[in-house]
Amino acid sequence: MRTLCASTLIGEFFVIxxxxxxAMKDDSLSTSTVWWVCGVAMLxxxxxxxxxxxxxxxxLGWALQIGLVASGFFVPTMFFLGAVFAVLWWASCHYGAKxxxxxxxxxxxxxxxEAAGAAGPEPEAS
Known part of the structure; x- marks a missing residue:
């Protein structure tokens, strides 16, 4: 499970x-705020x-997924990408556990x- 979930998280790192x-192109958001929020999420x-x-x-990964979807209020494309990564997160957890x-x-x-083979008769020396 760890490998699949970590792969999803690394993909999210780049998307964030x-x-x-x-988000920096939005005049209503300050650059420092955008990078603090994104930096914390990436970390x-x-x-x-x-x-x-x-x-x-x-x-905590599920909480991150919710935050990713909610970021769509600032960058509308993130509604879609957040939903995609939430599905990927579910699949990583579900199939990783299997x-x-x-x-x-x-x-x-x-x-x-191995235990059954060790308990059996020893091979004869020739």
Missing amino acids: GFAGLV LTVLLCGMLTRPGGVQ IDEVKARWAAQAEAA
Whole structure:
């Protein structure tokens, strides 16, 4: 799950940066405000990559998705891009968890097969 979610977050890092460039063209927003908000959001995406396996990491990712969609009030394209990344986040969490289950099952089977092979008779020396 971590790999898929981290990939989504890195994609969001770039989208947030580009959205900041678009938001700078809005005369009602100050450049410093735009870059503070975008900078904090971009930093959050990078920090979340390392926090995904910790308690609350995925929930913080959902909060970021909500913030990304809400940023559409300032950059209208972000309604669409935020929704796309929210779907990608869901898919990363959902299918990543399934992949983790399969990996754990394969590891358990390999460990059981190794234990069964070690418990069997030893090969004869020639």
